[in-house]
Amino acid sequence: MEILLEENGSKGAATAQEDGKRAGMMTYSIAGTGLIIIDHTEVEPAYNGKGVGKQMLYKIVDMARAKNIKIIPLCPFAASLFKKLEDIQDVLKT
Template identity: 50%
Template structure:
């Protein structure tokens, strides 16, 4: 696993939908998609990490970015994506942004 975390870009596609994406040099993309619900909540609906990124912590890096941005904006996260939900179970320090 590399000590350098890849750059994450945020893309807002309209209608409250968007994604965080990491692009590899070979064109592979890892993504975590989200939907904003009003001004205070987001749903993480999907995390996809292709084989090119496996074992590098990219999926966790994507969810962590969403947590950091939600915390800074005073938002709550509803992790519908199974991967994101598992990460919330593993990281009790994120409880302040978890919508219960």
């Protein structure tokens, strides 16, 4: 599974690909120099239950740490993972 990050203006996305096929996408909005808002997650049905969403979130968290950015998870999926996973809560906007 390969996770690619892409930003275009005030929007960004982590896209999961496997064997050239899109497995999922997690989108975010850039809300300033030190803040992003994760707003949507979708995983293709064939990849449900395989941890694709979690992998995309970890890729965004790694980017946020590297850029010293905080995250607001408006997406219900991302918000639920932030509640469960203590190892990523350091980038959570409080």
